[in-house]
Amino acid sequence: MRRTSRDIRTANRYEVLRHIxxxxxxxxxxxAQLTGLSQATVATLVTELxxxxxxxxxxxxDSEGGRPRGLLAVAAxxxxxxxxxxxxxxxxxxxxxxSLKVVARADREVRPGENRPEQxxxxxxxxxxxxxxxxxxxxxxxxxxxPGQVDREGGVSVYAPNWDWHDVPLRALLAxxxxxxxxxxxxxxxxxxxxxWSGAARGREDAVVVNLGTGVGxxxxxxxxxxxxxxxxxxxxxxxxxxLDGRLCHCGNRGCVETYxxxxxxxxxxxxxxxxxxxxxxxxxxxxxxxxxxxxxxxEPVAVQAVRDTARYxxxxxxxxxxxxxxxxxxxxSWVTTYLGELxxxxxxTAVARHALRHSLAxxxxxxxxxxxxxxxxxxxxxxLERALAPTPTMRRTP
Amino acid sequence: MRRTSRDIRTANRYEVLRHIxxxxxxxxxxxAQLTGLSQATVATLVTELxxxxxxxxxxxxDSEGGRPRGLLAVAAxxxxxxxxxxxxxxxxxxxxxxSLKVVARADREVRPGENRPEQxxxxxxxxxxxxxxxxxxxxxxxxxxxPGQVDREGGVSVYAPNWDWHDVPLRALLAxxxxxxxxxxxxxxxxxxxxxWSGAARGREDAVVVNLGTGVGxxxxxxxxxxxxxxxxxxxxxxxxxxLDGRLCHCGNRGCVETYxxxxxxxxxxxxxxxxxxxxxxxxxxxxxxxxxxxxxxxEPVAVQAVRDTARYxxxxxxxxxxxxxxxxxxxxSWVTTYLGELxxxxxxTAVARHALRHSLAxxxxxxxxxxxxxxxxxxxxxxLERALAPTPTMRRTP
Numbered sequence: 001m002r003r004t005s006r007d008i009r010t011a012n013r014y015e016v017l018r019h020i021x022x023x024x025x026x027x028x029x030x031x032a033q034l035t036g037l038s039q040a041t042v043a044t045l046v047t048e049l050x051x052x053x054x055x056x057x058x059x060x061x062d063s064e065g066g067r068p069r070g071l072l073a074v075a076a077x078x079x080x081x082x083x084x085x086x087x088x089x090x091x092x093x094x095x096x097x098x099s100l101k102v103v104a105r106a107d108r109e110v111r112p113g114e115n116r117p118e119q120x121x122x123x124x125x126x127x128x129x130x131x132x133x134x135x136x137x138x139x140x141x142x143x144x145x146x147p148g149q150v151d152r153e154g155g156v157s158v159y160a161p162n163w164d165w166h167d168v169p170l171r172a173l174l175a176x177x178x179x180x181x182x183x184x185x186x187x188x189x190x191x192x193x194x195x196x197w198s199g200a201a202r203g204r205e206d207a208v209v210v211n212l213g214t215g216v217g218x219x220x221x222x223x224x225x226x227x228x229x230x231x232x233x234x235x236x237x238x239x240x241x242x243x244l245d246g247r248l249c250h251c252g253n254r255g256c257v258e259t260y261x262x263x264x265x266x267x268x269x270x271x272x273x274x275x276x277x278x279x280x281x282x283x284x285x286x287x288x289x290x291x292x293x294x295x296x297x298x299x300e301p302v303a304v305q306a307v308r309d310t311a312r313y314x315x316x317x318x319x320x321x322x323x324x325x326x327x328x329x330x331x332x333x334s335w336v337t338t339y340l341g342e343l344x345x346x347x348x349x350t351a352v353a354r355h356a357l358r359h360s361l362a363x364x365x366x367x368x369x370x371x372x373x374x375x376x377x378x379x380x381x382x383x384x385l386e387r388a389l390a391p392t393p394t395m396r397r398t399p
Numbered sequence: 400m401r402r403t404s405r406d407i408r409t410a411n412r413y414e415v416l417r418h419i420x421x422x423x424x425x426x427x428x429x430x431a432q433l434t435g436l437s438q439a440t441v442a443t444l445v446t447e448l449x450x451x452x453x454x455x456x457x458x459x460x461d462s463e464g465g466r467p468r469g470l471l472a473v474a475a476x477x478x479x480x481x482x483x484x485x486x487x488x489x490x491x492x493x494x495x496x497x498s499l500k501v502v503a504r505a506d507r508e509v510r511p512g513e514n515r516p517e518q519x520x521x522x523x524x525x526x527x528x529x530x531x532x533x534x535x536x537x538x539x540x541x542x543x544x545x546p547g548q549v550d551r552e553g554g555v556s557v558y559a560p561n562w563d564w565h566d567v568p569l570r571a572l573l574a575x576x577x578x579x580x581x582x583x584x585x586x587x588x589x590x591x592x593x594x595x596w597s598g599a600a601r602g603r604e605d606a607v608v609v610n611l612g613t614g615v616g617x618x619x620x621x622x623x624x625x626x627x628x629x630x631x632x633x634x635x636x637x638x639x640x641x642x643l644d645g646r647l648c649h650c651g652n653r654g655c656v657e658t659y660x661x662x663x664x665x666x667x668x669x670x671x672x673x674x675x676x677x678x679x680x681x682x683x684x685x686x687x688x689x690x691x692x693x694x695x696x697x698x699e700p701v702a703v704q705a706v707r708d709t710a711r712y713x714x715x716x717x718x719x720x721x722x723x724x725x726x727x728x729x730x731x732x733s734w735v736t737t738y739l740g741e742l743x744x745x746x747x748x749t750a751v752a753r754h755a756l757r758h759s760l761a762x763x764x765x766x767x768x769x770x771x772x773x774x775x776x777x778x779x780x781x782x783x784l785e786r787a788l789a790p791t792p793t794m795r796r797t798p
Contacts, residue, residue, distance in 0.1 A: 008407070149756065149759075159758050205629055206628055222621060227621060228725070229724055229725025230726060232725075235725075241641060241718070243642065244715055253753070253754050313643075316640050316643055319639075320719075323636070323638045323639055324633065324634065324636050324723070325628055326629055326633040326634075326635075359557045360548075363629050
């Protein structure tokens with residue numbers, strides 16, 4: 001890929017807006033210092049963002065005797081974004097202002113077996129309707145993250161292993177219920193972009209975002225940007241082999257990482273230790289993971305051992321990422337991390353150290369996602385914001 | 400990483416030179432068509448490359464009644480490059496002209512146990528002396544690829560697992576015998592750059608170069624350029640886990656890909672089938688792999704089965720790369736591929752198909768390296784050429 005001057009300009013727009021979202025108000029001079037861009041470039045980019053209605057002047061600071069400097073902030077109320085996190089067990093929709101703060105939120109449960117495309121579309125549309133119910137202003141876009149492999153240009157769910165979906169034209173189905181522009185992608189990519197804009201990958205050169213949910217995956221932020229692969233399917237770490245000829249996976253393969261560290265895999269780790277454990281809720285992954293976390297935190301030996309076994313598998317899988325990609329930071333995210341992250345972290349670091357090459361290990365921090373809300377909703381909304389910032393006619397200038 | 404205009408200009412210089420190396424002579428207009436750059440940009444870049452003495456005017460072609468167009472070629476004789484491939488069992492040095500054609504070659508054997516730094520330095524220096532013996536012109540640089548993890552800025556071999564080297568200051572040791580500029584990197588990166596400039600990754604967006612030798616690794620060409628990771632150690636696929644708690648590896652871990660598909664791993668695959676096979680040369684990997692290839696080609700059942708077992712392991716490991724990175728092409732390279740590549744390829748494709756996700760598999764070609772000479776020497780020389788092309792004072796203008 002030969003990057004063009006236009007790509008760089010778009011990237012620089014993102015960069016300026018990211019800094020203002022994180023640290024506003026800022027002067028143009030501060031922006032130049034923070035971004036490393038020239039003051040002239042910053043001035044041009046700021047003018048464009050003001051014209052697009054994304055920024056606003058918020059007064060002046062005294063510059064010690066010199067000319068007072070204009071301060072800039074995000075025009076938070078001048079538009080809204082919706083981000084939707086569709087997972088195997090739930091749909092979360094969040095409404096964001098332009099500073100990427102959550103303004104409203106709606107949740108739906110995806111009950112076991114109720115995952116046909118029309119059922120999932122109805123849940124998404126209901127949740128989006130709910131967050132937009134009290135909103136009067138313009139909506140710049142709706143981002144939807146769907147499990148599995150997604151053709152984002154075509155708006156198609158190519159393959160969702162846990163639902164056995166193949167080539168479902170989800171954007172077209174959704175468009176009957178939700179106003180465009182609609183941006184589809186997968187939760188790996190959404191979670192990774194959230195970490196790049198607002199989380200642990202900010203300012204990092206090479207980062208990996210490990211999503212632990214029903215399915216698992218590794219979003220790749222390489223060279224400071226999301227790495228997608230040739231067919232937008234990079235990151236399927238959950239379907240790499242950890243144990244050749246091991247546990248059977250939904251994907252048809254055996255011994256995939258996902259079968260040991262995804263929520264059903266963690267249930268199996270527990271069941272292997274104690275087939276009749278009262279922590280097991282056979283039809284409810286969330287309840288099981290929550291019960292396991294509570295019991296392990298209370299020191300219950302079987303629960304502690306199940307967490308340890310999970311950490312050992314997870315550490316071996318993360319060491320593969322450290323050795324192959326030599327990243328600066330590995331971020332643990334998604335709902336299983338919310339429940340088990342603190343309990344897993346120490347053991348995972350020990351297990352990674354046992355498997356990874358010393359030189360690569362020395363550069364790799366392993367942290368929990370610092371994003372306090374749902375990172376996938378945030379990332380899906382960020383995709384909508386990125387599309388709005390790209391120099392294409394997806395957004396009209398404000399009058 | 401925010402790429403700057405200077406990065407783009409350097410990348411565009413590479414791009415123009417690559418096309419002229421591959422297809423010279425070319426006119427400026429043809430270059431603009433091939434690269435997608437504007438004619439003005441091409442004209443500027445060509446002038447710079449002419450000034451650097453890397454290109455030469457080779458006459459005119461008639462442009463159907465219009466003004467005749469100047470044709471450009473590489474000034475092949477105006478300088479030379481040396482590329483050295485240091486492996487566990489050999490040292491290959493090659494002298495290249497500026498069109499990256501091999502002009503001279505020297506080989507040395509690294510005998511078992513004779514791998515202390517001063518011994519390896521002596522072999523490298525002898526081989527470089529030999530290829531330069533008959534050469535009178537300027538040498539733009541010497542690239543040396545060393546097994547394991549290399550700090551290329553510091554010129555240090557950080558870790559070579561098969562030799563138990565730790566933090567060996569190899570560039571400093573070599574500088575006493577070989578004239579600078581000396582560029583150190585590892586064979587994964589060298590082989591990958593060779594495929595990007597002259598091989599199967601040319602013009603591809605995302606490619607993986609799988610090196611099969613004593614050690615194994617996966618060079619990553621992502622977004623059209625070499626991906627190095629934060630500490631120049633990306634690509635250690637050989638030290639990712641394929642069989643948790645499996646075979647013991649030099650790195651201290653168990654079940655690494657390398658222990659199943661590196662040359663010693665292949666010997667073990669054979670030994671497990673037939674402990675006293677006459678194909679086994681216990682102290683000679685090269686002889687064993689060569690004998691195995693000949694016997695398998697002749698249909699000898701144990702040899703055929705050993706190749707099949709190896710292909711099965713290799714296919715599972717390559718499927719991990721397909722699922723995680725979603726590349727356009729996977730290139731098999733290095734000396735084990737030279738002997739076994741044709742025999743492995745069909746079985747490997749079948750094994751990858753058994754493990755990889757359908758959508759990612761559909762986009763991933765698996766091919767043998769088309770580079771007829773040693774790709775690691777070519778890549779090491781290309782590093783020297785790239786450094787000479789970068790807008791730094793490593794090369795003076797010709798008078």
